[in-house]
Amino acid sequence: MILPRSLAAGVGLAALATSAFAQSSTPSAEEIATLRAQVQALSARLEQLEAQSHAPVATAAAGTPAPVAAPAPRPTAIAAAPAPSTVDWSTGLPELRSPDGAFTFKPRMRVTTDLSTTFGSDFDNRNLTGTELRGIRIGGQGKIPGGFSYWVEADFADNATNVNNAFLSYSTKLAGRDLEVSVGQRLNDRGVEGGTAEDQVPFLERSLMVSTVGPERGAYGVGVSSKLTGSVWHASLSVTGDAISDGTNNDSVTLMGRTHWSPLKTEDGFLHLGGWAFVEDLTPSATISSRSLIVSSRYNDNLRLSGGAYANPKGSKGLGLELGGVRGPGWLMAEGGKRVVETAARDFDQDAYAISAGFFITGETPPLSSRTGTWARPKVLNPLGTDGYGAVEIVGRYDNADYSDNPTGGEGDTWLLGVNWYPTNNTRVSAHWTAWSVENRTGAFIGDDSGNTATIRVQAGF
Known part of the structure; x- marks a missing residue:
């Protein structure tokens, strides 16, 4: 705090007087003159200091004050953009992604367990009950x-x-459609059931038609496959050898193609039309032994349909047709075909067909794709949990x-009724009954025979 200037002058004058009079009680004229000069000098100095102290105030009052630089703001941390998620759990198993999304990796897993019982057969050895780890698939x-x-x-x-499946694919666009070319071993594109993964078919086993009308090498072959997919159709073509083998014999060669079209598509459903064919060239060392077809349950190896043996096979060719569709929560599908086995003696016909249907009583849309013509997993509307109980589907087939064109070939048929419960998109519990x-x-089991097989399956697939 600054003292008033007059008070400061008085204090100074008092100090000087006290100093002077302290030395002599009666000052002389010379001492008084000296004291007066000191007081005047002190007063002048005080006036000078007072003028300097008022100068900034006067300047500020007379003009615009000089701008004062604002204090520099404190640097604040800039929030960095969050890096893209590198792990996606939306499908049940972690899908790993590079930060730019260019590389991905997703594990695949499937576990299937069956409890099966067969009864009513005339052959006691066919009346079997047991459990089976139907399959564990990892990839x-x-x-x-x-x-x-x-x-x-x-x-x-x-x-x-x-x-x-073990293949490398390349995907691109061709005339606005999706084109995929793959090299390696992959599942045949052969009908609706035949072209669908086992865990996504609505039934516990594929139909007798799928097992009958197909190349000798089975459902897989190593080679080149291509697929062109539009909005409601697709077409595929493949050239393959045998499935992965030990490399001690020449491969057979199979040319196979399939197409399907889903016309009359609406929000409530669509019509499905399709067809496929193959030509198979068997090597001279090939033999066609008696096919052993699964009739109802893979667990019971004593319950099989024998296709008969064929001597000196040269090749085979097959043709299949598809007709069905989806309407609301229901679906219907008919598939049939013929395979002709060419031998040195003559040709033999093998005929088969299947008619199947299903209905989701919980209102789900049947997961038959109008783009690929194959089944997928259903999208459960209310998964099992606090407020849900899963999806329930009734199926029949x-x-x-018929292999009877060959004197050693057999015949067989089945009637199937089942219930599929999907607690979530990735889990399934099925109870199917078959009269065969x-x-x-x-x-070992020659002649006519009939019976029943009941199977319960618990499955998880990712």
Whole structure:
């Protein structure tokens, strides 16, 4: 705080006087003159200091004050943009992604367990009850920059290990449609059931038609496959050899193509039309032994349909047709076909067909794709949890296979009724009952026979 200037002058004058009079009680004229001069000098100095102290105030009052620089703001941290998520759990298993999304990897897993019982057969050895680990499938798939993707998986079933899908694909656009070209081993595109993964077919086993009308190498072959997909149609073509083998014999060669079209598509459903064909060239060392077709349950190896043996086979060719559709929560599908086995002696016909249907009593849309013509997993409207109980589907099927053009070939058919409960998108519990009839002309169980098989399956697939 600054003292008033007059008070400061008085204090100074008092101090000087006290100093002077302290030395002599009666000052002389010379001392008084000296004292007066000191006081005047002090007063002048005080006036000078007072003028300097008022100068900034006067300047500020007379003009605009000089701008004062505002204090520099404190630097604040700039929030960095969050990096893209590198793990996606939306499908139940983690899908790993690089930060730019160019590389991905997703594990694949499937576990299937069955409890099966067969009764009513005239052969006691066919009346079996037991449990089976139907299959454990483990693998992975992912994407690579440049439009490439890969898929590798192995199946552990029937006390054996098999490589199923194992291929590298390239995807691009052709005239606005999706084109995929793959090299390696992958599931045949052969009908609705035949072109669908086992865990996504509405039934516990594929139909007798799928087992009958197909190349000798089975459902898989190593080679080149291509698929062109539009909004309501697709077409595929493949050239393949045998499935993965030991490399001790020449491969057979199979040319196979399929197309389907889903016309009359509305918000409530669509019509499905399709067809497929193949031509198979068998090597001279090939043999066609008696096919052993699953009739109802894979667990019961004593319950099979024998297709008969064929000497000196040269090749085979097959043709299949598809007709069905989806309407609301229901679906219907009919598939049939013929295979002709060419031998040195003559040609033999093999005929088969299947008619199947289903209905989701919980209102789900049947997961038959109008783009690919194959089944997928259903999208459960109310998954099992606090407020949900899952999806419930009623399914039925009749299928028939006839190998009787060959004197050693058999005949068989089945009637199936089942319930599929999907607690979530990735889980399924099924209870299916089958009434079957089989006539074999070769093997351990020759003659007409009929009976029933009931199977309960618990499955999880990702």
